[in-house]
Amino acid sequence: MTLAEKIGQLHQAPRENDIDPEVIKSGSLGSVICSTSAYAGNETQLRVRAGRINELQRLAVEGSRLGIPLLIARDVIHGHRTVAPIPLGQSASWSPEHIQACAEAAAMEAYADGIRWVFTPMLDVARDARWGRIAEGMGEDPYLCGVLAKAAVKGYQGDNLSAVGKVAACAKHFVGYGAAEGGRDYNTTEITPNTLRNIYLPSFKAAVEAGVATIMSSFNEIGGVPVTGSKYLLDKVLRDDWNFEGVIISDWGAVLEMVEHGFALDKREAARIAINAGLDIDMAAEAYLEWLEDLVAKGEVSTDRLDAAVLRVLNLKFKLGLFENPYTDETHADKVQFTAEKKAATLELTRRSLVLLRNEDEVLPLKKDLKKIGLFGPMIDSRSELLGTWCLDGLPEDVITIEEGIRAQLGSDQELITAKLTDEAVNLARFCDVAIVVVGEHPHRSGEANSITTLDLPPGQTEFLKYVQRIGVPVVVVILAARPISISPDLHGIDAFLVGWHPGSMGGQAIAEALFGVFNPSGKLTVTFPRSVGQVPIYYNHKATGRPLDENKIGLTRYVDDRDAPLYPFGFGLSYAAYEYGATSVASSGDGFEVKATVKNVSSVDGEEIVQLYIRDRHASMTRPVRELKGFQRVSLPAGSAQEVVFHLSRADLGFYGSDETWIVEPGIFQFWIAPDSISGQMAEATLAG
Numbered sequence: 001m002t003l004a005e006k007i008g009q010l011h012q013a014p015r016e017n018d019i020d021p022e023v024i025k026s027g028s029l030g031s032v033i034c035s036t037s038a039y040a041g042n043e044t045q046l047r048v049r050a051g052r053i054n055e056l057q058r059l060a061v062e063g064s065r066l067g068i069p070l071l072i073a074r075d076v077i078h079g080h081r082t083v084a085p086i087p088l089g090q091s092a093s094w095s096p097e098h099i100q101a102c103a104e105a106a107a108m109e110a111y112a113d114g115i116r117w118v119f120t121p122m123l124d125v126a127r128d129a130r131w132g133r134i135a136e137g138m139g140e141d142p143y144l145c146g147v148l149a150k151a152a153v154k155g156y157q158g159d160n161l162s163a164v165g166k167v168a169a170c171a172k173h174f175v176g177y178g179a180a181e182g183g184r185d186y187n188t189t190e191i192t193p194n195t196l197r198n199i200y201l202p203s204f205k206a207a208v209e210a211g212v213a214t215i216m217s218s219f220n221e222i223g224g225v226p227v228t229g230s231k232y233l234l235d236k237v238l239r240d241d242w243n244f245e246g247v248i249i250s251d252w253g254a255v256l257e258m259v260e261h262g263f264a265l266d267k268r269e270a271a272r273i274a275i276n277a278g279l280d281i282d283m284a285a286e287a288y289l290e291w292l293e294d295l296v297a298k299g300e301v302s303t304d305r306l307d308a309a310v311l312r313v314l315n316l317k318f319k320l321g322l323f324e325n326p327y328t329d330e331t332h333a334d335k336v337q338f339t340a341e342k343k344a345a346t347l348e349l350t351r352r353s354l355v356l357l358r359n360e361d362e363v364l365p366l367k368k369d370l371k372k373i374g375l376f377g378p379m380i381d382s383r384s385e386l387l388g389t390w391c392l393d394g395l396p397e398d399v400i401t402i403e404e405g406i407r408a409q410l411g412s413d414q415e416l417i418t419a420k421l422t423d424e425a426v427n428l429a430r431f432c433d434v435a436i437v438v439v440g441e442h443p444h445r446s447g448e449a450n451s452i453t454t455l456d457l458p459p460g461q462t463e464f465l466k467y468v469q470r471i472g473v474p475v476v477v478v479i480l481a482a483r484p485i486s487i488s489p490d491l492h493g494i495d496a497f498l499v500g501w502h503p504g505s506m507g508g509q510a511i512a513e514a515l516f517g518v519f520n521p522s523g524k525l526t527v528t529f530p531r532s533v534g535q536v537p538i539y540y541n542h543k544a545t546g547r548p549l550d551e552n553k554i555g556l557t558r559y560v561d562d563r564d565a566p567l568y569p570f571g572f573g574l575s576y577a578a579y580e581y582g583a584t585s586v587a588s589s590g591d592g593f594e595v596k597a598t599v600k601n602v603s604s605v606d607g608e609e610i611v612q613l614y615i616r617d618r619h620a621s622m623t624r625p626v627r628e629l630k631g632f633q634r635v636s637l638p639a640g641s642a643q644e645v646v647f648h649l650s651r652a653d654l655g656f657y658g659s660d661e662t663w664i665v666e667p668g669i670f671q672f673w674i675a676p677d678s679i680s681g682q683m684a685e686a687t688l689a690g
C-alpha cells in the first residue's frame with residue numbers, strides 16, 4: 001500500500017450521497033458514516049438504501065487500485081426500521097435477553113440496508129439528568145451498564161462478524177462524556193482516577209470483554225486532556241491494560257476539536273496528537289487525510305504507529321467478511337425489516353421497559369366496568385415523537401399511537417373520549433370515569449446537544465395536570481420522557497404515574513396493554529428521579545461523607561429547603577402484584593459468600609420481580625459507596641407464591657480499583673441487602689477473612 005492508501009483507511013467521510021467517486025477510486029477513503037450532519041439524532045435523515053451503498057462499494061472494489069472494500073457505518077442506536085425504546089428505557093427492563101434480541105433485530109435490519117458498522121451501544125454512565133444524552137445510555141450504575149453492554153454487543157456482533165445480519169458494534173463514548181459539568185453537552189469533566197476506574201470505565205471494560213469490535217473516543221476532556229488525544233486512555237487503558245485489539249475511532253470531528261479545546265495549535269498538531277495517542281480513525285475532521293503524510297514524512301508519526309492503525313482497520317474488514325462479500329442483496333430489506341418477528345421482540349422489550357411509579361388505590365389496571373375513559377394530552381396521537389432521539393430509519397407510519405393502542409383494548413361497552421387541547425380536556429374529563437393524561441417531552445428536548453436546566457415537565461403540562469386533578473375523577477398519567485422528570489408536589493394527588501420513556505414503534509400498544517392489565521409492569525428505574533433539579537447530581541451509589549445524610553438532624557450533609565431523599569430511587573418500580581422481602585442472610589461459600597432472601601408475592605396477581613443484590617464495603621483503604629449493585633435476578637412469582645432468591649459472590653466480586661488503579665480485594669466487614677430497590681431491604685453483615 002502507498003502511504004496515501006494507508007492514510008485513506010484511517011479516514012471516515014460523512015454524507016454517503018455527496019462523496020466524490022474519484023476519492024473512492026483513488027483509495028483515499030476507508031469508511032463512510034451515513035449521516036447528513038453532525039447532529040443526526042436531531043434531524044430527519046435520508047434513508048440508507050442498499051442500492052446506493054452497492055454503488056459506492058463497487059467504486060472501491062472494482063474501481064480502486066487495491067480493491068479494498070469500504071466500511072459503511074450508521075448510528076443505529078435503538079433499533080433501525082423497527083424502533084425499540086430509547087436505551088434508558090431499555091435498561092429499565094433489566095433484561096439482557098430482550099436487549100440482545102432487539103440488538104439482533106436491529107443488526108439484521110441495518111445489514112439489509114448495507115450497513116456493517118453501528119455506533120452503539122452508548123455506555124456513558126450519567127448522574128445528571130440535565131444532560132440530554134442520558135436518554136442514550138443505560139443509566140447510572142456501572143455494573144448494570146456492563147451487563148447490558150455485553151448483551152447488546154452479543155446481539156449486534158454474534159459469534160461471527162462475517163455472518164449475514166451481523167455488524168460491528170462500537171462502545172461509545174469513551175470515556176466520562178456523561179460527567180459533563182452542569183449537564184451541558186460536550187462540557188468539561190473533572191473525574192478523579194478513583195471515580196474513573198470504578199464508575200466510568202467498567203461498562204467499557206465489559207464491552208471489551210464481550211469482544212466489541214470498535215470503540216469511539218468521546219468529545220470531552222478529562223482533567224485537562226481531551227480523550228481523543230489521551231495517550232493514557234487510548235494507548236494505556238484500552239490497549240495495554242485491557243488488551244483491546246479493535247479499532248478506535250474519534251467522535252465526529254473530535255480530532256479537530258482539540259484545537260478549540262486549546263490542546264492543539266492547529267489541525268496538523270491535532271492529527272499528530274491523536275494518532276500518537278492511539279486513535280485509529282478520524283471521523284469527519286479530515287485531519288489525518290490532510291496531514292498524516294507530512295507527519296510521517298517528517299518523522300513525527302512513526303511508520304509502525306501508522307501501520308498498526310491501518311492493520312486494525314483492515315483486520316476489521318476481513319473479520320466482517322467484506323473482502324469476500326462486499327455487496328448487499330438489494331431485495332433483502334423488504335424481507336427482514338419490520339417483520340412480525342421483529343415487532344414481537346420489540347414489543348417484549350417495550351413492555352418490560354415501562355415503570356410504574358405510583359398506583360394509588362389500585363386505579364391501575366383499568367377496571368372493565370369503567371364506561372367512559374378519557375384520553376387527553378398533546379401526544380395521544382403522536383407517532384414520530386414516540387420514536388425518540390437517534391431514530392434515523394424508523395418510520396412514523398409504523399408507529400402505534402397511544403390512542404390506537406387504547407382503542408384496541410376497549411370492550412364493546414366502553415367509550416373513549418379524547419382531546420388534545422387543555423381547556424377542552426379539562427371540560428371533558430369531568431364526564432369520564434377515569435382520565436388518562438399523556439404528558440412528556442418532545443425527543444428534541446433530549447439527545448445530543450439538548451441539555452436543559454429544569455427537570456420539570458415542559459411548560460404548561462404541570463398546570464394542565466393540576467386542573468385535571470381538581471375535577472375529582474381518577475387521573476392516570478403516562479410520562480413520555482427521555483430522562484428523569486421531577487414530578488411537582490402540586491401533582492401529589494395524581495393517582496398513577498407510568499413512565500413510558502420514548503417507547504418506539506410498539507410503544508402505543510405496550511403502554512395500553514400495561515394500563516389495561518394485559519401484562520403486569522415490572523420495569524425498575526436505572527436512574528434516580530430527583531425531587532428537583534437542585535438535587536442534581538444525585539445517584540444511589542454515593543459516598544457516606546463524614547456527616548452522613550440524616551434528614552432529621554441539623555449540622556449534617558443536607559438541604560435546608562427540601563428533602564434530601566430522591567423522589568424515586570434507583571431500582572424502584574411498582575407492579576400490580578405486591579411483594580414482601582424476607583430477611584437477607586449471608587453465609588460463607590467457596591472463597592466468597594452466598595446471599596439469600598425469600599421474596600413472596602402477597603397479592604392475587606401473578607408478577608415478575610427484579611430482585612436486586614447490593615453490598616457495602618464497610619471500611620476500605622479508599623471510601624466505598626453506601627451501596628453498590630452486585631447482582632439482580634428477574635423472578636417469576638405467581639400470586640401467593642414465594643421463592644428463595646440466592647446470589648453467589650466470589651471474593652473477587654467484592655473488590656474495587658484502589659489507589660494504584662488496580663483491582664484489589666480487602667478483607668473486612670461487608671454489608672448485604674437483597675432488596676426491591678436501592679434504599680430498601682434488610683441488611684446482613686459478614687466478614688471477609690484475610
Ligand code: BGC
Nearest residue numbers: 035038039040075119251252
Ligand atoms: C455523536 C456520536 C455519533 C456521531 C456520528 C456524534 O455527534 O456524539 O454519538 O455516533 O456523531 O453520527
